[in-house]
Amino acid sequence: MQKFTLLKGLVAPIDRENVDTDAIIPKQFLKSIRKTGFGQNLFDEWRYLDAGFPGQDPASRRPNPDFVLNLPRYQGASVLLARKNFGCGSSREHAPWALDQYGFRAIIAPSYADIFFNNSFKNGLLPIVLSEAQVGQLFDEVAAFAGYSLTVDLARQVVIKPSGEELPFEVQSFRKYCLLNGLDDIGLTLRHADKIKAFEAERLAQKPWLAHTMLA
Known part of the structure; x- marks a missing residue:
């Protein structure tokens, strides 16, 4: 597992509550347990206008031009900003696999579904909990400024905004140890x-x- 120490990354916003795991990685892509190749189908039904199926060439797909991850300003994002209860629904571990393989290393939201939350840590993905007010402010700033980036310092347990303001977050010590050491x-x-x-x-x-x- 890749170590997580310090991340400075572009932020992409998913401005929806209760995003479930079937939206994160639809059920037809769950046949493989190889833990590879899922990034191209992250948010598949939202990212594409045509129906997706396993083994499909992404170059043959029809991207949805209105979906946030298809907008040029969010290409290469490694921090996902979400609303409350992110990762609800079925307990598929493929959800954090898909997020990680797409390029996300951290998620910021007010709350998560328990199983998704636990699976994220086990797969090197850091789910950060901030208050709804803090998350709402971040959504406003991301919308206002193209190229909006955040720095996540896991050792210090802070999210650092471009202004230098620091937003502390909690993380259980054993999970922190595992992420810092890539275990x-x-x-x-x-x-x-x-x-x-x-x-x-x-x-x-x-x-x-x-x-x-x-x-x-």
Whole structure:
């Protein structure tokens, strides 16, 4: 998992409440569990005017010129600004995969659905909670200024506006540790690789017949 330390990124606004995971990555794209290739179908039914299906060449699609992520001013955005209850609906882990693979590293919203919130941390995506008033102000500033960027300092737990104003946010210490060090669940386990190998070697020495079972 990619480390998250300091991010300075262009902000793209999704000015809708209750954005569910079927909008983030529609159900027809959930057949793959490879964790790759989902970015091109992020917000698929909103981004395109034609119906999307797995394996489709994005160059053959008809983009919706009115959807925010298709506007030139938001190309290359890495911070997503959203309204309350972002990520509600079904518990598909493909939702944070799609957001991350599109290029987003952080989301700012007043609230999130619990499962989406947890899945985001496990996949290197930082969901930041700010108050509705703070988020509303950010929406106004993003609309007013093309190229509006924010800096997210995870170590200090602040979002820094172009004016220099800092907006503190909370993050659970263990989740912060994992993001700062780029550790997903597998990475956390592999920190103990030497102990795991030693355990397996000792177990096979005591029960050598297991080697045949493992090879089978």
